[in-house]
Amino acid sequence: MSEKIQMNGIQAINAAMMEAMAADPKVLVLGEDVGDREGGGVTGTMKGLSSKFGTERVKSTPISEQAIMGAAIGAAMAGYKPVAEIMMMNFTTVCMDMIVNHAAKLRFMSGGQTSVPLTIRTLTGAGWQTAGQHSDFFEGWFAHTAGIKVVAGSNPADLKGLLLSCIDDPDPCIFIEGGMTLFVPGEVAPDQGPIPLGKANVVVPGSDVTIVSWSSQVLRCQMALQGLAEAGISAELIDLRTISPWDRECVLNSVAKTGRAMIVHEAVRSFGPGAEIAATINEELFGQLKKPVTRLGAPQCPVPFAKVLEDAYIIQPDAIVAAAKALMD
Amino acid sequence: MLCYTAGPGSAPGAAKYRRGAVDLAGSRTDSDRQIHQPSGDTMAVLSNVAKPDSAALVDIYRRMLRVERNDDAIRASLRRGRLQMPYYSARGQEVIPATISHLLTQDDQICTIYRGIQDMVAKDMPLKPLWAEIAGRIDGTCKGKGGPMHLTYPDMGIMVTTGIVGSSMPIANGLAWAAQLDGSKRVVVAYFGDGASNIGAFHESLNMASAWKLPVLFVCANNGFAEHTRYEDATSVDFIAKRAAGYGMPGYTVDGNDPDDMYAHVSAAIERARAGEGPTLLECKTFRFLGHVLGDDDFYMDKDEKAAAMAADPLPALRARLIAEGHAGEDDLAAIQAAIEAEITEAQEFGFNSPLPSLDELRRDVFAEEMPA
Numbered sequence: 001m002s003e004k005i006q007m008n009g010i011q012a013i014n015a016a017m018m019e020a021m022a023a024d025p026k027v028l029v030l031g032e033d034v035g036d037r038e039g040g041g042v043t044g045t046m047k048g049l050s051s052k053f054g055t056e057r058v059k060s061t062p063i064s065e066q067a068i069m070g071a072a073i074g075a076a077m078a079g080y081k082p083v084a085e086i087m088m089m090n091f092t093t094v095c096m097d098m099i100v101n102h103a104a105k106l107r108f109m110s111g112g113q114t115s116v117p118l119t120i121r122t123l124t125g126a127g128w129q130t131a132g133q134h135s136d137f138f139e140g141w142f143a144h145t146a147g148i149k150v151v152a153g154s155n156p157a158d159l160k161g162l163l164l165s166c167i168d169d170p171d172p173c174i175f176i177e178g179g180m181t182l183f184v185p186g187e188v189a190p191d192q193g194p195i196p197l198g199k200a201n202v203v204v205p206g207s208d209v210t211i212v213s214w215s216s217q218v219l220r221c222q223m224a225l226q227g228l229a230e231a232g233i234s235a236e237l238i239d240l241r242t243i244s245p246w247d248r249e250c251v252l253n254s255v256a257k258t259g260r261a262m263i264v265h266e267a268v269r270s271f272g273p274g275a276e277i278a279a280t281i282n283e284e285l286f287g288q289l290k291k292p293v294t295r296l297g298a299p300q301c302p303v304p305f306a307k308v309l310e311d312a313y314i315i316q317p318d319a320i321v322a323a324a325k326a327l328m329d
Numbered sequence: 330m331l332c333y334t335a336g337p338g339s340a341p342g343a344a345k346y347r348r349g350a351v352d353l354a355g356s357r358t359d360s361d362r363q364i365h366q367p368s369g370d371t372m373a374v375l376s377n378v379a380k381p382d383s384a385a386l387v388d389i390y391r392r393m394l395r396v397e398r399n400d401d402a403i404r405a406s407l408r409r410g411r412l413q414m415p416y417y418s419a420r421g422q423e424v425i426p427a428t429i430s431h432l433l434t435q436d437d438q439i440c441t442i443y444r445g446i447q448d449m450v451a452k453d454m455p456l457k458p459l460w461a462e463i464a465g466r467i468d469g470t471c472k473g474k475g476g477p478m479h480l481t482y483p484d485m486g487i488m489v490t491t492g493i494v495g496s497s498m499p500i501a502n503g504l505a506w507a508a509q510l511d512g513s514k515r516v517v518v519a520y521f522g523d524g525a526s527n528i529g530a531f532h533e534s535l536n537m538a539s540a541w542k543l544p545v546l547f548v549c550a551n552n553g554f555a556e557h558t559r560y561e562d563a564t565s566v567d568f569i570a571k572r573a574a575g576y577g578m579p580g581y582t583v584d585g586n587d588p589d590d591m592y593a594h595v596s597a598a599i600e601r602a603r604a605g606e607g608p609t610l611l612e613c614k615t616f617r618f619l620g621h622v623l624g625d626d627d628f629y630m631d632k633d634e635k636a637a638a639m640a641a642d643p644l645p646a647l648r649a650r651l652i653a654e655g656h657a658g659e660d661d662l663a664a665i666q667a668a669i670e671a672e673i674t675e676a677q678e679f680g681f682n683s684p685l686p687s688l689d690e691l692r693r694d695v696f697a698e699e700m701p702a
Contacts, residue, residue: 073499080510097496101492109471111471147695
């Protein structure tokens with residue numbers, strides 16, 4: 001067995017792109033500043049690709065999100081596998097028509113005659129004082145749209161494996177890069193291959209309470225584990241990895257065992273994906289629950305700038321511990 | 330003679346235009362093709378233009394008639410309650426898709442819009458799956474799941490029909506990018522209307538297509554109305570083709586009801602695209618006879634203007650010309666019409682007799698893999 005390599009999320013995403021582009025000449029990259037001449041993407045995830053695979057396959061684009069997404073959709077319909085970078089998740093708002101009305105729906109509306117095997121990579125997350133238009137988690141919007149898969153890894157190995165699966169998938173996927181997840185190092189096997197979409201990962205097994213989370217918030221849940229242990233709570237932490245379609249079986253099996261569930265996401269709590277998961281748990285396991293399902297998410301306000309406000313906006317590890325304690329009361 | 334003249338007393342940037350009488354029988358000179366701007370500027374002029382021969386003119390007429398007869402049959406079926414759907418007729422605009430389709434190959438692709446059935450019928454999409462689709466039946470080209478606003482038929486290059494104004498253009502770019510990467514000579518047509526030239530996607534798409542030298546024809550059917558709003562009340566320039574200059578590509582204002590003018594400019598645009606030189610913007614002036622959506626009141630239209638446009642209906646005009654200039658005989662044209670009408674009748678019967686889709690279709694084609702029940 002080959003030795004695992006330490007790398008961060010940026011390197012893991014880069015490794016996935018390098019492998020995917022080398023393996024399949026149909027894989028393309030487009031987006032603002034993705035070429036090496038422009039720095040290889042805002043966080044450097046695309047570094048080296050244009051030099052290795054050429055600027056025909058790795059195209060820096062105008063700052064034109066609708067045109068980027070349209071070009072990616074059309075190329076995907078014609079048999080390519082484009083990976084389109086929308087620099088920040090908030091900028092997906094500029095091309096929602098292309099994503100929601102076209103990428104997600106063309107297969108269905110054409111009765112299966114056309115398809116859009118497209119991957120949208122996009123960076124987001126609070127904690128960098130980037131305020132109201134550069135920080136939002138909009139996974140709930142896309143999860144609410146039929147025809148697009150919503151994926152968010154939390155560690156380098158998963159980021160690599162999930163991105164490989166998105167690129168290979170016959171349907172559009174939005175691959176969310178939580179800012180925190182890009183900079184935390186982890187071990188990645190040199191032969192780390194695709195990780196199936198729709199499959200959650202039990203990060204830590206436990207027996208008292210099930211915590212369901214994804215992306216950057218998984219890291220904050222991990223920070224809470226020590227506090228939970230000190231409080232004598234055995235938590236089972238599930239990294240959902242794919243928000244839509246989500247792994248109901250994994251979550252329901254866990255909650256059937258623990259009888260207590262908590263969903264933790266960085267997006268605002270109201271109308272968030274946590275509500276969908278909580279409702280499903282209630283429907284399926286009503287008689288087995290020891291407490292109502294808890295949802296933790298941001299308050300219903302834009303992401304604020306001031307550090308003190310931003311810290312309060314994000315669900316922090318101590319809030320996760322407190323919520324778990326309340327579930328145990 | 331083709332001439333657009335500015336009306337008197339117009340506000341800057343909102344010049345009114347009137348289409349002059351088109352002398353369909355008269356010979357044309359290159360100077361006729363100049364489009365004189367109110368400002369005195371002259372748009373790009375083509376020299377040594379391609380001209381349709383007899384066979385081309387007859388084929389353009391055949392395609393126009395196929396569009397018009399099919400449109401007539403759809404409207405009759407709607408009136409009788411055999412079809413229920415929103416319908417955006419393109420009656421009066423037939424020359425545009427007929428001439429373009431004549432000049433395209435089967436491999437060339439189109440992205441069109443909700444007023445787009447004419448673009449498919451002109452490109453010889455088979456009518457049976459079209460009728461089954463608009464009837465909402467399982468044999469429809471989209472299994473009854475797309476309907477008139479999302480008709481798709483990739484075998485004939487009919488790749489996208491969108492109900493969103495402006496959205497044909499960004500996707501046409503992507504198909505054209507693929508053609509470029511494939512090293513093929515395929516070209517892609519993005520059809521849209523004058524209203525769409527004011528939406529952001531138009532500007533983003535033209536810029537990218539020009540910067541990347543994509544083989545796209547941006548074909549704007551300028552029928553003078555964005556839904557109910559008059560062109561000059563909502564558009565900052567008197568000719569949409571002028572906008573091409575801002576994106577570094579040729580732009581032509583063409584008489585979209587004149588097969589010769591269309592033939593010349595579309596030929597040039599296709600030649601440019603196939604040569605890898607990039608996109609062209611074609612503003613094709615026309616008039617829609619049946620409003621925005623079928624059944625809308627034409628209160629927003631100038632009645633005299635509409636009557637004049639309908640009196641200059643390009644379909645009978647081309648028919649008369651084919652006879653007068655000896656391109657075809659009455660018998661030839663009658664045979665073409667009979668064949669089209671028979672095809673439509675057969676397609677209607679096929680469509681209305683096709684089964685309804687199974688409810689299982691709700692779970693299919695959302696993703697490649699069927700959704701669990």
